[in-house]
Amino acid sequence: MISSLRGTVVHIEADSVVVEVGGVGLSVAVTAQVARAAQLGDPITLHTNLIVREDALSLFGFEEREELVVFALLLGVTGVGPKSALGILSTLTVPQIADAIDADDDAPFRRVSGIGPKTAKLIVVQLAGKVVASHPAGTAHQAGGTGAVPAQVVQALVGLGWSERTAAEAVARTADAATPADRASVPVLLRLTLAALGPARKESVGG
Numbered sequence: 001m002i003s004s005l006r007g008t009v010v011h012i013e014a015d016s017v018v019v020e021v022g023g024v025g026l027s028v029a030v031t032a033q034v035a036r037a038a039q040l041g042d043p044i045t046l047h048t049n050l051i052v053r054e055d056a057l058s059l060f061g062f063e064e065r066e067e068l069v070v071f072a073l074l075l076g077v078t079g080v081g082p083k084s085a086l087g088i089l090s091t092l093t094v095p096q097i098a099d100a101i102d103a104d105d106d107a108p109f110r111r112v113s114g115i116g117p118k119t120a121k122l123i124v125v126q127l128a129g130k131v132v133a134s135h136p137a138g139t140a141h142q143a144g145g146t147g148a149v150p151a152q153v154v155q156a157l158v159g160l161g162w163s164e165r166t167a168a169e170a171v172a173r174t175a176d177a178a179t180p181a182d183r184a185s186v187p188v189l190l191r192l193t194l195a196a197l198g199p200a201r202k203e204s205v206g207g
Helices: 032-037 065-075 082-091 094-102 117-126 148-159 164-177 186-204
Strands: 004-012 016-021 024-030 043-053 056-062
Touching (some): 004 024, 024 032, 024 082, 056 082, 065 094, 082 094, 094 117, 117 148, 148 164, 148 186, 164 186
Parallel strands (some): 024 056
Antiparallel strands (some): 004 043, 043 056
């Protein structure tokens, strides 16, 4: 695993840079911010994630380690691939992502190209309580917002026998239709989700 690299920028595109390390040029997919800031001939240090597939090795690089951590978390969300995750981090800062998830607000993710309403809601539900970002001095960040409620409901459903994916999707649908007050209450959101799931339990756990 290539977890970081330091070298010289030898080529720049809108969404990637080529970094020469020890005489070898490595193509790295980067956020729009990194691409704009990069200068030919300048040194650059990136925290990286190597995606290994049968037909390709793809390297994704980030200026800050917390961006790399959030990138890995986004890859764990149903429907989010490397390009979509990179697009999110090109559009939103880590504090903005953390605040949106904590507030159970999927609107910022829906504004990202390639992220639909269902995937946006899943990001909020599946990453609730997992994204913690340092905020600039003078800004407030309240932990334990309503975003933690869906995550607790998902875990409760998993404990009752549903798969995490089925539970997350069900909670996302229920939360989307629920009132703000209902979304803020674990017992209420759990009851509503159970009612929506109905007899689907046996199918979800494979009989």
